[in-house]
Amino acid sequence: MLFNGFNLIKTIKFNTVRNLGNPVQMAKVYNSRNVDELIFIDMKASEENRSPSLEIIKNITKECFMPLTIGGGIHSIENIQKLLKIGADKISINSEALVHSEFVTQAAKKFGSQCVVVSIDAKRIGKDHYVFRNRGRENTKLKAVDWAKKVEKLGAGEIFLNSIDQDGVMKGYDLELIKKVSSAVSIPVIACGGAGKVQDIIDTVKIGGADAVSLASMFHYSGHTSNSIKERMQGSKIPVRIL
Amino acid sequence: MTTTNAIIIDYEMGNVASVAKALDKLAIKNKLSNRKSDIKKATHLILPGVGAFGDGIKNLTKLGLVDILNKKVVQDKTPFLGICLGMQLLAEKGHEFGEHAGLGWIKGETIKLNSPTLPHIGWNDIKILKDDILKNIPDKNFYFVHSYVLKPADKKIIIATCKYGVEFPAVIRHKNIFATQFHPEKSQLSGLKVIDNFIKQNA
Numbered sequence: 001m002l003f004n005g006f007n008l009i010k011t012i013k014f015n016t017v018r019n020l021g022n023p024v025q026m027a028k029v030y031n032s033r034n035v036d037e038l039i040f041i042d043m044k045a046s047e048e049n050r051s052p053s054l055e056i057i058k059n060i061t062k063e064c065f066m067p068l069t070i071g072g073g074i075h076s077i078e079n080i081q082k083l084l085k086i087g088a089d090k091i092s093i094n095s096e097a098l099v100h101s102e103f104v105t106q107a108a109k110k111f112g113s114q115c116v117v118v119s120i121d122a123k124r125i126g127k128d129h130y131v132f133r134n135r136g137r138e139n140t141k142l143k144a145v146d147w148a149k150k151v152e153k154l155g156a157g158e159i160f161l162n163s164i165d166q167d168g169v170m171k172g173y174d175l176e177l178i179k180k181v182s183s184a185v186s187i188p189v190i191a192c193g194g195a196g197k198v199q200d201i202i203d204t205v206k207i208g209g210a211d212a213v214s215l216a217s218m219f220h221y222s223g224h225t226s227n228s229i230k231e232r233m234q235g236s237k238i239p240v241r242i243l
Numbered sequence: 244m245t246t247t248n249a250i251i252i253d254y255e256m257g258n259v260a261s262v263a264k265a266l267d268k269l270a271i272k273n274k275l276s277n278r279k280s281d282i283k284k285a286t287h288l289i290l291p292g293v294g295a296f297g298d299g300i301k302n303l304t305k306l307g308l309v310d311i312l313n314k315k316v317v318q319d320k321t322p323f324l325g326i327c328l329g330m331q332l333l334a335e336k337g338h339e340f341g342e343h344a345g346l347g348w349i350k351g352e353t354i355k356l357n358s359p360t361l362p363h364i365g366w367n368d369i370k371i372l373k374d375d376i377l378k379n380i381p382d383k384n385f386y387f388v389h390s391y392v393l394k395p396a397d398k399k400i401i402i403a404t405c406k407y408g409v410e411f412p413a414v415i416r417h418k419n420i421f422a423t424q425f426h427p428e429k430s431q432l433s434g435l436k437v438i439d440n441f442i443k444q445n446a
Binding site: 031034036061062065066067084085086087088089112113114115157158186188241243 | 258265
């Protein structure tokens with residue numbers, strides 16, 4: 001779930017913004033559909049230099065009885081403490097890790113690696129994938145694989161890997177990016193960006209080696225639910241949680 | 244019949260708010276507290292927690308709660324539910340970051356899970372050995388986040404196990420003391436059912 005401070009949104013290539021309404025309502029739907037985990041990113045928080053929207057997040061946690069990862073605007077240990085206190089299980093760090101990488105280690109030491117997700121926004125340039133910051137506007141010149149290895153060393157417990165090129169286009173994940181990163185680290189990699197059909201998801205796990213997949217567009221713009229997708233995944237011998 | 248008054252022990256170890264909202268959802272009267280006066284009046288006690296063994300015991304001691312918990316749970320037999328770290332702390336001792344004494348209500352030790360990748364994070368099926376507080380759950384999938392497990396000396400108190408590398412106790416019951424290694428408050432309908440069973444079967 002991407003949030004812009006007012007509404008739930010869905011972007012295309014981190015750009016074109018489509019409005020999806022009330023995030024609390026959507027969290028309720030996801031909860032009733034028994035999704036395995038919810039990732040909520042307040043994508044404008046860092047850009048607008050504000051703290052995470054605690055009130056909205058609090059209302060979401062009330063609706064969710066599954067693990068919850070919260071990201072956006074997390075720049076201090078205090079930010080994390082506040083989020084955990086209102087019901088977050090994990091927090092996702094992006095820009096702060098790029099500015100002060102030691103923050104990842106501090107967070108992992110204080111709350112445990114299982115609590116610290118590092119989110120990486122990557123874009124293909126030529127043969128390689130580079131890490132971008134500031135919502136995909138600025139190339140850090142870091143290679144995605146190198147940065148992934150670094151954050152693992154720093155103490156991250158998971159990597160939330162976003163493909164800027166595939167975001168919202170629903171034409172499949174960037175398998176090469178996922179393969180490169182997931183084979184370079186031993187912590188779980190959650191693939192994000194590009195799912196349009198169930199086969200894309202199966203490929204991401206089987207070919208890309210992703211440990212988990214994250215979806216937005218398919219839930220918003222197709223008839224699929226987490227269970228209908230997982231039934232097909234199970235058919236392809238991927239272990240999933242089905243109700 | 245007395246009115247339910249569940250006290251969730253707030254000892255600064257992780258995500259205690261989630262347990263409170265699970266009870267809210269079930270319309271069970273509850274309060275997050277670390278005050279002795281509240282604990283004294285509790286009809287049910289819940290000890291949640293995410294974090295390290297040593298810190299957990301240190302915080303309970305620092306807040307002066309060990310004696311009152313001993314009295315309420317061991318002596319008065321108040322129904323008690325330990326969750327995750329709250330289960331591990333029941334052991335006589337724990338081995339996370341050095342050796343620490345635990346609450347000692349369950350004979351046994353808290354040891355590192357013997358599995359190739361740790362922490363164990365995610366949804367796993369449990370194997371139910373006895374129904375008890377697992378009665379009528381819609382599915383057997385629960386959410387785990389841990390690296391250590393409680394290994395009880397008496398295997399008969401284990402009511403469910405889970406396998407992650409090796410088989411380990413997922414739920415135990417010893418008299419009025421219940422504990423789950425998974426997080427029922429994060430395990431959707433099945434998790435809520437476990438909490439509901441714990442409260443209602445011990446009313």
